[in-house]
Each structure stands twice: as C-alpha cells, then as structure tokens.
Amino acid sequence: MFARCTSSCLLLAGIGLAIAIPAQADEKLAAAKLEPKNFTERATSYKIDENTKQKIPLTSKFEMVYVPGGEFTMGSPATEVGHEAIEGPQHKVKVGNFWMGKFEVTWDEFDLFWYDARYLVSNDIAAKKLGPDAITRPTNTFVDETYEHGRDGHPVLCMTHHAAMAYCHWLAKATGKAYRLPTEAEWEYAARAGKGNTAYFFGDDPKQLEEYAWFKDNSKDEENFPSKLKGCTHKVGTKKPNPFGLYDMYGNVAEWTLDQYDPKSYQKFAMNPLSIRPVTVPTAEKWSHVIRGGSWADKADRCRSAARRFSDKSWMRWDPQEPQSIWWLTRMDVVGFRVVLAETEQPELVGLVPKVVKKSE
Amino acid sequence: MSSPQSADRRDFLKASAAVAGTAMATNMAGAHAAGADIIKVGLVGCGGRGRGAVKNILQAEEIINGDNPKIQIVAVADVFKDRASNAARDFSNPKHREYGPHTAQVKITPDTTFGGFDAYQKLIDSGVDLVILATPPGFRPYHLEAAIRANKNVFCEKPVAVDATGIRKVFGLAEEAKKRNLAIVAGTQRRHQKGYIETIKQIKDGAIGNVISARVAWNSGGPNPIWFNKRQEGEPDTAYQIRNWYHYLWLCGDHIVEQHVHNLDVANWVIGDHPIRATGIGGRAARPGGAVADPNMFGQIWDHFAVEYEYKNGVRVFSYCRHIAGSEGDVSEMVFGSNGSSRVGNYLIGKKQVGDDQIGGKHRDAYVQEHIDLLSSIRAGKPLNELRQVAESTFTAILGRNAAYAERWLKWDDALAANDGTMPEKLALDGALPATPAPTPGAWKLPKRA
Numbered sequence: 001m002f003a004r005c006t007s008s009c010l011l012l013a014g015i016g017l018a019i020a021i022p023a024q025a026d027e028k029l030a031a032a033k034l035e036p037k038n039f040t041e042r043a044t045s046y047k048i049d050e051n052t053k054q055k056i057p058l059t060s061k062f063e064m065v066y067v068p069g070g071e072f073t074m075g076s077p078a079t080e081v082g083h084e085a086i087e088g089p090q091h092k093v094k095v096g097n098f099w100m101g102k103f104e105v106t107w108d109e110f111d112l113f114w115y116d117a118r119y120l121v122s123n124d125i126a127a128k129k130l131g132p133d134a135i136t137r138p139t140n141t142f143v144d145e146t147y148e149h150g151r152d153g154h155p156v157l158c159m160t161h162h163a164a165m166a167y168c169h170w171l172a173k174a175t176g177k178a179y180r181l182p183t184e185a186e187w188e189y190a191a192r193a194g195k196g197n198t199a200y201f202f203g204d205d206p207k208q209l210e211e212y213a214w215f216k217d218n219s220k221d222e223e224n225f226p227s228k229l230k231g232c233t234h235k236v237g238t239k240k241p242n243p244f245g246l247y248d249m250y251g252n253v254a255e256w257t258l259d260q261y262d263p264k265s266y267q268k269f270a271m272n273p274l275s276i277r278p279v280t281v282p283t284a285e286k287w288s289h290v291i292r293g294g295s296w297a298d299k300a301d302r303c304r305s306a307a308r309r310f311s312d313k314s315w316m317r318w319d320p321q322e323p324q325s326i327w328w329l330t331r332m333d334v335v336g337f338r339v340v341l342a343e344t345e346q347p348e349l350v351g352l353v354p355k356v357v358k359k360s361e
Numbered sequence: 362m363s364s365p366q367s368a369d370r371r372d373f374l375k376a377s378a379a380v381a382g383t384a385m386a387t388n389m390a391g392a393h394a395a396g397a398d399i400i401k402v403g404l405v406g407c408g409g410r411g412r413g414a415v416k417n418i419l420q421a422e423e424i425i426n427g428d429n430p431k432i433q434i435v436a437v438a439d440v441f442k443d444r445a446s447n448a449a450r451d452f453s454n455p456k457h458r459e460y461g462p463h464t465a466q467v468k469i470t471p472d473t474t475f476g477g478f479d480a481y482q483k484l485i486d487s488g489v490d491l492v493i494l495a496t497p498p499g500f501r502p503y504h505l506e507a508a509i510r511a512n513k514n515v516f517c518e519k520p521v522a523v524d525a526t527g528i529r530k531v532f533g534l535a536e537e538a539k540k541r542n543l544a545i546v547a548g549t550q551r552r553h554q555k556g557y558i559e560t561i562k563q564i565k566d567g568a569i570g571n572v573i574s575a576r577v578a579w580n581s582g583g584p585n586p587i588w589f590n591k592r593q594e595g596e597p598d599t600a601y602q603i604r605n606w607y608h609y610l611w612l613c614g615d616h617i618v619e620q621h622v623h624n625l626d627v628a629n630w631v632i633g634d635h636p637i638r639a640t641g642i643g644g645r646a647a648r649p650g651g652a653v654a655d656p657n658m659f660g661q662i663w664d665h666f667a668v669e670y671e672y673k674n675g676v677r678v679f680s681y682c683r684h685i686a687g688s689e690g691d692v693s694e695m696v697f698g699s700n701g702s703s704r705v706g707n708y709l710i711g712k713k714q715v716g717d718d719q720i721g722g723k724h725r726d727a728y729v730q731e732h733i734d735l736l737s738s739i740r741a742g743k744p745l746n747e748l749r750q751v752a753e754s755t756f757t758a759i760l761g762r763n764a765a766y767a768e769r770w771l772k773w774d775d776a777l778a779a780n781d782g783t784m785p786e787k788l789a790l791d792g793a794l795p796a797t798p799a800p801t802p803g804a805w806k807l808p809k810r811a
Contacts, residue, residue: 050648051651144690226712227693227704227709229709320414320550320728322409
C-alpha cells in the first residue's frame with residue numbers, strides 16, 4: 001500500500017523516506033470480505049532511530065465489535081432528567097450494519113500515526129507545499145500531551161476533530177479498510193445498544209452508571225494520579241461493557257462524532273417518518289462538531305445516551321499561538337474518540353477525507 | 362563565538378544607537394503619559410506567538426475598556442517581509458476568526474509593514490508607544506535596547522537572551538527602563554496567572570513551612586523534533602537557521618533556556634532569589650540526525666538536561682528538561698517545605714487546592730491577564746518592570762545549561778562574566794553561516810571573562 005511513490009516523493013537526509021500520498025478518494029477501501037462478526041484489527045508503521053537510522057516497527061492491535069444495524073428513536077424527550085433542547089425533537093432513525101471499536105482509541109494506537117516516519121509532519125514547509133490533500137501527521141505538543149492523565153492503555157485526549165478524522169484517514173490507508181468516526185446516529189444507536197429510549201441503556205437510574213463508566217463521581221485515582229484532584233481518565237475497558245460489548249461509551253473521554261454540527265439537523269430529520277443513515281458531512285470548517293458520552297469530568301446526566309455537546313472556538317482558548325493548532329485542543333483533556341467501519345459505506349461518505357487546514361475558520 | 366565589541370556588531374546596531382540618541386534628547390518624558398488616549402502597538406516577530414500576543418492584547422483591552430478600546434495595532438515587523446505582510450493582512454481581515462472583531466483598531470499600512478534585519482528599528486521609529494517583542498530570543502537584547510532607548514513600553518516574550526553577553530546588556534536595560542519610567546512585562550505568564558499567584562502566596566505565608574527544595578520539569582515526549590522545517594533546496598544558511606531557530610544556539614539558547622525557563626522562573630519566584638551556582642548533566646541523544654549530526658542541517662541544541670541549583674539560603678532546586686520521542690511528559694513545579702509540599706502548577710498545597718483561574722466566574726487566561734496588567738500599569742502611571750526578574754530567570758537557565766555543557770559546578774558570577782556572545786558578526790538572509798558544532802559534554806569550556 002505504501003509502495004507507491006509519487007513525484008512528490010522526498011528523500012530526506014537522515015530522516016528516511018517520507019512519502020506524501022495524495023488523499024484522494026480511494027474506493028478500493030472496503031470491508032467487503034469481512035464476516036459479520038467481531039474481529040481484531042492490526043496496524044503497523046515504523047519510526048526511525050535517529051542514531052542508527054534503523055526502522056523501528058510499530059504495531060497495534062485493537063478489537064472491532066460487530067453492531068447489526070436497525071431502527072431507533074434518536075434524541076430524548078423533554079421529560080428525561082437532564083434533557084437539553086438540542087436533544088430534540090426525537091426522530092426515527094435507521095442505521096446500517098457496522099463495526100465499532102470495542103474501546104476508545106488509546107495513546108498506544110495513536111502513536112503509530114503520530115510517529116509514522118513515512119509521513120511528513122503537517123507544519124513542515126514541504127508538507128505545506130503538498131496542500132490539504134496530503135496525509136500529514138500531528139505536530140508536536142509544547143507540553144505533556146496527556147496532561148498527567150496516564151498514557152499506557154489510557155484513551156487519547158485533547159484531540160481536535162481534525163486530529164480524529166486524520167487518524168481515521170491514516171488508519172484507512174494503513175489497513176485498507178475505510179475507518180472513520182461514527183456518525184452521531186451510529187454513536188447513539190451503539191450507546192442505546194438496542195435497549196429502547198431510556199436515559200441510559202440500563203434504564204433511567206444514574207446509580208447504575210458507576211458499573212459502566214468513569215465519570216465525575218468515581219474517576220479520581222489518588223494512588224496513581226495524585227495531582228488529578230478532580231479525577232482522570234482510566235485504562236480503557238476497565239468497567240463493564242454495554243449489551244453490544246462496547247466499553248466506556250459513557251464517560252472516560254467524550255467521543256467525537258463525524259457530523260458537522262447543524263443546529264437544525266434534528267428538526268430536519270424529524271420531518272421524515274424515518275431517516276435512513278442521517279449524517280451532515282463534515283466540511284473544512286473547524287467548528288462545530290458534536291461530542292458524545294460525557295467524560296471523566298462530567299456528571300451522570302452528561303453521560304446519557306442522548307446528551308450532546310457541540311464544540312466552538314472557545315475550546316481552543318488555551319492555545320497561545322495564532323493560528324492555533326489544528327491537532328490539539330490545548331488543555332481540553334476530556335475529548336477523545338473511537339472508530340467505526342461501515343459494512344457498506346453510505347454513498348455520501350465514500351472517499352471521505354479530513355478537510356481542515358491551518359487557515360480554516 | 363563572535364565578540365560583541367566587534368566593528369560589525371556595531372554596524373549591526375548603529376542605527377539603533379543613532380536613533381537612541383535622538384530619542385533620549387527629545388522624549389525623556391516617557392513613552393505614554395498617564396491619561397493620554399490611544400496606545401499604539403507594534404509587533405516585532407510575526408510568528409505564531411507574536412500573532413497570538415496581538416490577539417491577547419486586543420482581548421485584554423476589550424476586558425478593560427469594552428466597546429471603547431484605546432489601543433491600536435499600527436505596525437508589524439519581521440525579518441521575513443512576507444510574514445509581516447501576512448500578519449498585517451490577517452489583523453486587518455474583518456472575517457478573521459480572532460482579529461475580525463477588532464479590525465477597527467488595526468491601522469497597519471504598507472508603510473508600517475517592515476521586513477529585514479533592521480525591521481525592528483524601523484518599527485520602533487514609526488511612532489509606536491508599545492512594542493511586542495516576539496522574535497527568537499537571540500535577538501531580544503538588541504531589540505530591547507532599541508526599544509528602551511527610544512522610550513517605548515514593551516511586552517517581551519521570554520527568554521530575554523541566550524548568553525551572558527545578552528544578559529549583561531539586559532540587566533543594564535532593566536535599570537535604564539526604570540529610570541525612564543517604562544513598563545516592561547515579560548511572557549513568563551505564570552506570574553500573572555491567578556492560581557499560581559494564590560498558591561505561591563500561601564507558600565510564602567508558610568503553608569508548607571520553610572522551603573527546603575524544589576523539583577521543576579519540562580519534559581515532553583512527542584515524536585517529532587519540535588518546529589523542525591527540513592531544509593529546502595538551495596535555502597541559504599541564515600534563512601534556514603532562522604526558520605529553524607529553536608535548533609540553533611545563537612537564536613534559541615537551547616531548550617532549557619527557551620522553554621524550561623518558565624519552571625525555573627517559578628522556582629526563583631517561590632524562593633525569592635536566583636541561584637548562586639549549578640551543576641548539571643545532559644546531552645544530545647535522540648535529536649534528528651542523531652547525536653553527532655551535521656549542525657548545518659540539524660542544529661546544535663541538546664535534548665535532555667538535569668541540573669542541580671544551589672541558592673544563597675541553601676535551598677536546592679532540581680531541574681529536568683527533555684525532548685525525547687517516546688519519553689514521558691511532565692511539565693510541573695513541586696516545592697518541598699519543612700512542613701509539607703506543594704504542586705504549584707496544580708495549585709495544590711498537600712492535597713488541598715488553594716487557587717484557581719476564575720475571575721468573575723469565568724476562566725481568565727494568563728496570556729491575556731499579562732497584557733491587562735501591562736496596559737493598566739501604563740495608564741496608572743505605575744509601570745510594571747519585570748525585566749530584571751525575567752533576565753534573572755533566563756540566566757538561571759543559561760547557568761544550568763552551561764553547567765551541563767561543562768559537566769561541572771559553575772558559579773553564577775563566573776558564568777555571568779563570560780565573554781560568550783553568540784550573535785553572528787554578519788547577518789544576511791541570503792548569507793552563508795556555518796554552524797558551530799553542538800556542545801560536547803565535558804569538553805565544552807566556559808569562555809573567559811569579558
């Protein structure tokens with residue numbers, strides 16, 4: 001897959017071969033041969049040892065859970081405790097079959113992308129010349145990228161929507177499967193796990209949440225993370241899964257969904273008797289997108305299946321640079337993501353690529 | 362190493378000296394009389410931080426004066442003219458996400474958009490009241506000198522020098538600025554961060570007993586060499602080095618100086634003094650190109666330092682900084698006392714949080730607050746002058762760096778006296794500039810006294 005080298009191929013002294021692969025729609029990416037059941041994905045990349053110039057292979061392995069599609073009621077009624085106006089009106093939705101990451105994406109997995117010596121870093125002059133269509137990898141951070149939350153087995157955080165999109169795009173190239181972020185509809189369907197329209201899949205009583213989620217009430221870990229007095233992320237998969245076998249859908253880190261946020265989308269979808277695979281395709285605009293599931297810092301009601309929070313530029317207020325990073329939500333240590341793979345991709349998402357560039361508004 | 366007394370060095374600065382003379386003769390009253398209306402701001406150094414600082418000062422003024430702002434952005438300067446022009450364009454763009462709401466305050470014209478090595482001087486001469494100095498730190502002493510001699514108020518990014526030669530100049534300028542009643546606020550923003558101020562007040566009030574020692578760190582572990590732009594075909598040395606300024610000692614001073622100065626500044630703040638001596642170890646283990654890479658391609662800075670500082674009162678500070686791919690991140694200041702400890706950056710005394718950044722129920726960004734404090738002090742006629750303080754913290758970092766390069770104890774006074782100027786004698790963007798080798802641990806010697 002990486003053997004093809006375009007004219008923009010650059011041989012860089014001491015750095016190894018950095019190949020810029022145009023990110024055009026690649027319709028060969030498909031999951032056609034997969035059985036409709038859980039599977040283990042393996043990804044590989046490599047970094048370069050600066051002293052020996054040797055390639056150091058990087059590998060990761062993660063579980064994908066098969067989620068049979070179906071119909072459900074999206075959103076929540078005004079009577080639900082914690083309901084906010086943007087969760088309505090409720091509307092009927094049908095999603096297709098897909099696989100979803102059993103866990104949130106961890107640092108170990110993200111490092112394969114971040115350290116991948118085959119690609120240029122996005123702020124390199126040579127990468128800038130390639131334009132927005134090249135796969136580039138995240139810039140370095142000024143600070144500890146985990147914000148003292150722990151790294152081994154912990155979910156990634158401070159991710160911009162673009163970083164999450166770019167990771168999926170990289171993963172698609174690395175595996176030959178069209179990985180992407182879940183649409184909001186897919187996310188909520190997976191969170192409800194076929195259990196109807198209650199606040200959580202287990203019912204309406206938040207008392208049960210601590211069995212399934214790291215959230216404000218239980219996320220403190222004084223022994224291992226003494227500086228995190230308000231709580232912290234935990235290793236993925238250390239609470240019970242939901243009935244689909246998905247872990248940490250509620251809490252730990254809030255998760256990006258694919259859609260560009262449209263304040264009118266629920267009203268629009270509600271005009272249909274049934275919205276089939278609804279999505280608002282993401283654009284080059286940085287703001288806004290929706291995170292779901294709540295985080296280690298959230299109260300129980302923010303972790304409900306229907307709860308939504310949309311991003312805005314104030315999320316970047318801690319980045320003292322201008323233009324600000326398109327990769328890192330400085331100090332927003334509550335935002336991560338997980339990946340999905342559609343069994344048959346919906347047409348408007350075929351060939352989806354991240355479009356945000358540094359100058360995007 | 363070049364001599365700061367060289368003729369070329371004087372040539373490089375003669376414009377500033379000439380103008381300084383005029384300014385002293387005609388404008389000793391100070392840059393901005395209290396009560397005068399508009400403060401005209403110029404930016405020197407149009408990179409990410411400089412552009413960010415312009416945004417921050419506009420936000421600061423909005424907090425102070427709401428819909429009736431009394432600052433204007435009137436000029437921009439950068440060695441690379443295109444960067445100055447791009448900044449001017451963005452600042453003036455009504456549709457820009459950050460600057461758009463403030464374009465009525467932007468009065469930059471083609472005549473006040475400056476490029477080249479003397480751009481800073483032209484900007485200072487263009488009628489500004491306040492300059493933001495945000496170039497790579499190697500230039501800072503010379504830019505500070507020009508600004509202060511011309512009676513300008515200053516916001517200057519940290520660090521304020523990269524060698525003792527620069528620090529000696531800045532120490533003198535700190536006094537000069539005081540005499541001229543100029544405001545100088547430095548980009549050590551923790552000094553303006555409410556949670557830090559509250560926590561350190563508790564420490565100074567005895568919350569952890571007597572301070573015995575501290576541990577400060579700026580370790581980061583991302584994969585990429587930070588801010589590294591690979592060399593373009595035919596790119597001349599000087600332009601290449603400036604575009605990769607972080608990796609060149611004459612521009613950056615090494616990462617202990619450029620970045621870790623923040624944490625060392627907190628140690629000095631808590632202790633209320635600067636160290637008297639230091640020893641250290643370190644090296645260049647995993648930089649691009651490896652430990653012995655060609656500095657013309659990969660720069661000279663190291664990637665890890667561990668330094669022990671001793672203060673006059675016997676307090677010891679242990680300092681760590683690292684940029685190594687795959688290593689654990691840690692940006693923190695921990696202070697140990699006879700009766701407890703404080704994790705200052707988390708605003709913790711023991712396990713109790715004693716500070717926060719909330720003002721009026723909203724988060725207050727320290728990068729904005731530092732400009733609020735600067736502007737307010739100018740208008741009140743009681744100018745803040747942080748130059749001595751930030752110069753001491755900068756030299757704390759330089760001392761630790763040199764002790765690590767030399768792998769031995771170095772005294773503050775000896776290191777401060779060294780004839781160690783690193784500013785190249787001749788600078789031209791299209792010029793050749795062979796890079797000196799990276800310092801070899803143990804073989805590096807402190808230059809003789811100036």
